[in-house]
Amino acid sequence: MYNQTEILKDTSELGTEGELVINMGPQHPATHGVLHLVVTLNGETIKKIEPHLGYIHRSIEKMCESLTYRQFIYVTSRMDYLSSHINNLGCALLIEKGIQIEVPDRAKVIRVILSELTRIASHELWLGAMAMDLGAFTPFFYAFREREMITEIMEDTCGARLTMNYIVPGGLMYDLHPDFQKKVKAFVKQFKAKVTEYEDLVTNNIIFQSRTKGVGILSAEDAISFGCTGPVARASGVSCDIRKIYPYEVYDKVSFNEILDTAGDSFARYMVRVKEMNESIHIIEQLIDNIPDGDFVGKTKNVLKLPKGEFYTRVETARGEFGVFIVSEGGTTPHRIKFRSPGFSNLSALNHMAVGSKIGDLMATMGTLDLVIPDIDR
Amino acid sequence: MMTQDEIKEYIFSIAPTVSFDETGEWLNIIVDATQLKLLMTALRTGKMQMDYLFCLTCVDVKTHLTMVYHLSATTHRQSMVIKANVSREQHSIETLCDIWRTADFLEREVFEMFGVTFLNHPDLRRLILEDDFKGFPLLKDFEDPINMIKL
Structure with a gap:
């Protein structure tokens, strides 16, 4: 019997054979714009993602x-x-x-x-x-x-x-x-x-x-290293709200909380935004x-x-x-x-x-x- | 928190040839391009812990190009600006990819817009412009007669 799950689990012996390159975008319903991702796959497992930008670069x-x-x-x-x-x-x-x-x-x-x-x-x-x-x-x-x-x-x-x-x-x-x-x-x-x-x-x-x-999952250390900000970084536990750190206008006079989460996964990013x-x-x-x-x-x-x-x-x-x-x-x-x-x-x-x-x-x-x-x- | 003088003293101890400019909002450190990597590694791993590179760009000042790095730290929130001059003919500088991973994309953008080559960059390709695009659009002497962007 061909056991598919066994093959997918093993990522250590990945060669170029069996690799599949998928062009996701530039027109893709989930990119919400013209983003082109070149996704290299082994089975269903992602090996590499290369974003190609510039489809609406207006200089x-x-x-x-x-x-x-x-x-x-x-x-x-x-x-x-x-x-x-x-x-x-x-x-x-x-x-x-x-x-x-x-x-x-x-x-x-x-x-x-x-x-x-x-x-x-x-x-x-x-x-x-x-x-x-x-x-x-x-x-x-x-x-x-x-x-x-x-x-x-x-x-x-x-x-x-x-x-x-x-x-x-x-x-x-x-x-x-x-x-x-x-x-x-x-x-x-x-x-x-x-x-x-x-x-x-x-x-x-x-x-x-x-x-x-x-x-x-994105760890706090990686979030800082990649320069991530906003809800993406805050879901990883990085305090980065400019409204709190360098208040502008009247943000120092109103009371609000900076929402932080520590999980760093997609659900945490969802919860931070809500x-x-x-x-x-x-x-x-x-x-x-x-x-x-x-x-x-x-x-x-x-x-x-x-x-x-x-x-x-x-x-x-x-x-x-x-x-x-x-x-x-x-x-x-x-x-x-x-x-x-x-x-x-x-x-x-x-x-x-x-x-x-x-x-x-x-x-x-x-x-x-x-x-x-x-x-x-x- | 370190005072401005302590920071200057500390940076002098790493790279003695730097010069400072305090006219702006933040401390500007002008460093020789050959010493950039040394200084940046020390700032990231040393006692300053500048772990957040929030802006990396290049400015064309006609006689030469200036690389501008805005650094900050998530712990003490002090910001500083590092500048390194690159000549228009040589136009190469060490990459900072292995120190801050955000430098990867930002350096690729500078590479295609200004023509600055980043030595030891793992993947120095065009990111935004198409492959057969001629010239470096953000240089001041760039002329494009077809897609006019000057008013």
């Missing part, structure tokens, strides 16, 4: 070298399109730091509320999409029910449902929509009532648990009734010029640490701009996490990395 860093400091912010919405407000915030903070612009308190609070709404929307989309990758279709509709409310708030606020542009150096582009507070409160109420449904549908689902527990949504709701609740009156934008010159030197800021997006590094020659455009995108570093750990596991588990590992391809390719 954003080069493009930004010819855009002014007011213009380049909007390009970053097209990188991590699910965290566009937070990307814009990172760039605006850098310019404010460089030119020393005073930002009104009203703008600071609104920026934090929008950042947290963006984070929830991003995690909601991830939740639905990841469950769908693992074969569960229903959570997608549940997650999008709540996400739709956020998208509507964003549409009222800045006119776009995706690739939102609202944050400018010095504050905000225009004042809030009159219904903003009412709609956010309605969303908070709805979210708190419905979040238990995710627990019932996904978290306590035995099939989901057995597909994610112990799959794609708990993070609750923390974001907690932050919004503290701020929504306390938006100060006053100006929504500080006084700035029409033409912004960064002084000669090097600047770096970092913010916590839904995926981890987003850094902006600008070398300025003193002109109106940056000399060199580098975006440290969280997805790029998280992806580099994929090979290490998936080698030795089965190809079916790759979906769980990759899904919980929460890759956004435009963010990786830039």
Whole structure:
């Protein structure tokens, strides 16, 4: 009798014979974008994963070298399109730091509320999409029910449902929509009532648990070495929340917890994100009734010029640490701009996490990395 | 936690030829490209324990290229910037892959965008650009008449 399980267990005598190379992507339903993975298999066991990037490389860093400091912010919405407000915030903070612009308190609070709404929307989309990758279709509709409310708030606020542009150096582009507070409160109420449904549908689902527990384990040491940040690193027990370590805007005045887990597997990454949504709701609740009156934008010159030197800021997006590094020659455009995108570093750990596991588990590992391809390719 | 002077003294003891620049937000250490590996190994394994390389990039300053490494530590959270100059003709520098694994992808990106060769890199291939792409797009003298990106 041909005993398949015996053959698959033995990985010590792997030669090139019997190897199978599978091209996963560039068009694959589970990559959610054009990511090309060349997966080398022995039977069902993964031997190597090689990511091939660049299918939507738009050369954003080069493009930004010819855009002014007011213009380049909007390009970053097209990188991590699910965290566009937070990307814009990172760039605006850098310019404010460089030119020393005073930002009104009203703008600071609104920026934090929008950042947290963006984070929830991003995690909601991830939740639905990841469950769908693992074969569960229903959570997608549940997650999008709540996400739709956020998208509507964003549409009222800045006119776009995706690739939102609202944050400018010095504050905000225009004042809030009159219904903003009412709609956010309605969303908070709805979210708190419905979040238990995710627990019932996904978290306590035995099939989901057995597909994610112990799959794609990343140790804390490796997470740091690979430069992983965000929920991926926090699920491995690495404390890396920029909002806690280097607080920006009003994050030092609100109370929230940094969610940490120690298991480092796919289920831990799932739990960290679900708990993070609750923390974001907690932050919004503290701020929504306390938006100060006053100006929504500080006084700035029409033409912004960064002084000669090097600047770096970092913010916590839904995926981890987003850094902006600008070398300025003193002109109106940056000399060199580098975006440290969280997805790029998280992806580099994929090979290490998936080698030795089965190809079916790759979906769980990759899904919980929460890759956004435009963010990786830039 | 070490003070700025203690850090400078410590780095002097490892690589005596370094120079410092304190005008920016963090301490900038300019090191000779030949001594980069020595300094980086000491920073990672020595008492500073700089275990987190959060940004690795290259800047074209027309006369030469500058490699910029942003380091931090997950224990004491002090950040510093290491810089090494690479000439436009020689353009090769030691890899840091064996110290921080994140350097693997980041160095491949710099390799294709700036043409810097990383010595002893295990897998130095193009990552983002297509295989037959000509030139190094992030260099300042790069011209592409077909896909115009300058305004």
